[in-house]
Amino acid sequence: MSAYVLVAEDDVKQAEVIRRYLEREGHTALVVNDGRAAIDEVRRRQPDLLVLDVMLPLIDGLDVCRVLRRECDVLVLMLTARRTEADLLLGLDLGADDYMTKPYSPRELMARIRTLLRRTRATTPDDPVxxxxxxxxxxxxxxxxxxxxxxxxxxxxxxxxxxxxxxxxxxxxxxxxxxxxxxxxxxxxxxxxxxxxxxxxxxxxxxxxxxxxxxxxxxxxxxxxxxxxxxx
CATH class of the missing domain: 1.10.10.10 (Winged helix-like DNA-binding domain superfamily/Winged helix DNA-binding domain)
Known part of the structure; x- marks a missing residue:
């Protein structure tokens, strides 16, 4: 199940690890390093999933999510070092579909991504309205x-x-x-x-x-x- 995944992460090493894991699983991955670039890329070519770091330069991840949710329903998996319940609820309230706290295992991240993509696409033509x-x-x-x-x-x-x-x-x-x-x-x-x-x-x-x-x-x-x- 190949997908186009946009990774918005300003930590170059973490972004490269995510990109390599995604490509190893057969996905197409693009990395951007600030919030403005993330918004522009989603508008230009809507990805199947956005992996979004909260602490981004120019426009932070929360504001990126806020802007995009007014425009489209792209899947958003939020990454953050903030661990309080209030931070979690704020991210979900803005429309994030999943939320991972740092540090995290790249394998767990890939499992989350598989789950998001699978549940979104797991429908059949016979499903009734x-x-x-x-x-x-x-x-x-x-x-x-x-x-x-x-x-x-x-x-x-x-x-x-x-x-x-x-x-x-x-x-x-x-x-x-x-x-x-x-x-x-x-x-x-x-x-x-x-x-x-x-x-x-x-x-x-x-x-x-x-x-x-x-x-x-x-x-x-x-x-x-x-x-x-x-x-x-």
């Missing part, structure tokens, strides 16, 4: 619609929404939903799911603070309904 109220989730095209208008979701958000849409009204725990996202870093917690749910509510709920579709089941987790509670 899921319809829950005014929501439509297409597992083949990986699109979401609401009342006929498109809803742009990050891959992590899409995985959670699609998983819940297969079983409307079922209550999912945070741990269950965490298994369908892409994060396996030891610093990732179940609050990761809360961030994704919060972002989804901003996109599909008429009043995010009073959700009709993505409802909280206190003490347990979340469930997806058909939105009929909006009438109340």
């Amino acid at each position: 899921l319809r829950i109220g005014a929501l439509t989730i297409d597992p083949v095209r990986r699109t979401v619609g609401l009342d006929g208008r498109p809803v742009v979701c990050t891959p992590g958000e899409f995985e959670i929404l699609a998983a819940m849409a297969t079983e409307p009204e079922r209550v999912f725990t945070r741990r269950q939903l965490l298994t369908v996202t892409r994060g396996f870093d030891r610093y990732i917690t179940e609050r990761t799911v809360d961030v994704h749910i919060l972002n989804l509510r901003k996109k599909i709920e008429a009043v995010p603070g009073r959700p009709a579709y993505l409802q909280t089941v206190f003490g347990v987790g979340y469930k997806l309904t058909d939105g009929s509670s909006r009438a109340h």
